[in-house]
């Protein structure tokens with residue numbers, strides 16, 4: 001535990017040192033603001049209403065971003081689950097769609113973003129679709145692979161117990177896919193954040209990414225750095241929550257892996 | 259009481275003949291042991307009895323009617339591995355067979371039906387000696403316990419035929435001996451016919467009422483593809499039966 005904290009402490013110490021050095025030379029330096037500027041900035045963004053809109057900006061930005069992230073990842077997950085299971089189970093589906101999805105996965109999603117803006121306008125839909133398109137091919141392929149990994153013996157065994165195809169999917173395949181789906185979503189969240197912030201940077205009126213790129217023009221490091229730290233914290237919390245949920249909801253999964 | 263007729267069955271994969279001219283009449287309540295070299299087609303024969311694969315030629319009759327072309331609840335199976343469902347507890351694994359049969363859409367039972375199914379499952383779990391592990395997941399069970407679970411799970415649909423493909427191949431000798439006692443007891447207390455693939459001749463003579471050996475009659479490399487294995491010996495076993503009823507075990511490695 002202590003060893004894990006060490007690198008964090010080191011980074012903070014180096015920052016504090018560098019910041020103090022620069023501020024000693026030029027008290028108005030904006031690049032490495034001191035702790036008091038951070039406290040001011042966080043207070044201003046999180047606990048004082050914005051003069052122009054009356055909103056508490058950090059919270060409205062966080063809310064806007066999380067809604068987009070959630071909508072994008074959730075729709076991608078739903079699509080991928082259904083499609084991935086079909087591809088994993090049905091040889092015809094696999095033969096038809098596996099190469100197609102492999103190629104789709106190669107398209108850099110950001111290159112498609114202008115098309116999305118043209119088709120869906122600059123509103124929320126385009127951003128959500130970008131996130132969904134960005135992560136769905138990965139999750140779909142992962143789920144299809146996980147389904148194919150289920151030993152043939154299990155399927156035959158279910159048939160000897162009188163199972164029909166529907167029962168095999170709902171009682172043998174799907175329950176074993178849930179925890180693996182969580183793994184898959186956890187792995188794709190990094191990419192989802194990337195697409196979210198890119199889309200917000202390019203066309204948005206709110207959101208964490210929008211704020212960072214807006215304030216970049218004013219070199220407002222005192223706000224940008226806390227925002228980055230906040231985004232990181234959110235990502236860590238979401239990841240930890242998913243992992244905890246997986247452990248609680250699927251105790252057999254952790255036991256089988258070790 | 260179930261009779262099984264295997265009539266001039268061949269199995270070919272692409273150009274390779276795996277089994278040829280396999281014919282067997284199996285009397286009711288037989289315990290058939292199948293032995294043979296690795297790769298000679300023992301599992302293939304079992305898969306055909308299961309309905310997982312179809313013979314290329316010939317036919318298999320069960321009580322005089324052709325075997326359905328897919329696995330079904332009248333033929334239970336235990337594989338060497340992966341026979342149990344890792345996401346279900348011992349109790350759930352065994353109850354599953356009843357739920358499949360009684361709840362075609364939901365796949366689950368509720369209320370009184372569920373209680374009755376669980377009580378029946380627990381009976382089978384006690385039969386195989388796993389009552390201490392009702393709520394455990396398979397990953398928390400030893401290899402022997404997992405195979406006990408697989409057997410209980412297969413028995414709950416009351417199959418006419420139980421197919422065992424090297425079910426104890428991965429177990430320690432001591433545990434294997436316990437498993438032998440268990441399957442003999444379960445077989446004696448039922449009417450089912452058992453087919454079991456084994457690599458161990460002493461096991462085969464100890465357990466079986468009938469021993470089938472599969473082998474290729476021609477084994478030169480250039481002939482391997484074109485000639486499959488067939489039955490080389492078909493031995494009724496009676497000598498050990500008295501011993502078995504008295505529960506005397508054969509020493510390990512005591513062959514023939």
Ligand SMILES: Nc1ncnc2c1ncn2[C@@H]1O[C@H](COP(=O)(O)OP(=O)(O)OP(=O)(O)O)[C@@H](O)[C@H]1O
Nearest residue numbers: 271272274276294295296297298299300301302303
């Ligand atoms: N689906 C298949 N497609 C092509 N060839 C197959 C298939 N299944 C089995 N074979 C071939 O059939 C032959 C017999 O296989 P089988 O698994 O029945 O042997 P076995 O007697 O059970 O061997 P072991 O003792 O190693 O389990 C092997 O040569 C194998 O390569």
Ligand SMILES: [Mg+2]
Nearest residue numbers: 300301302423
């Ligand atoms: Mg085999």
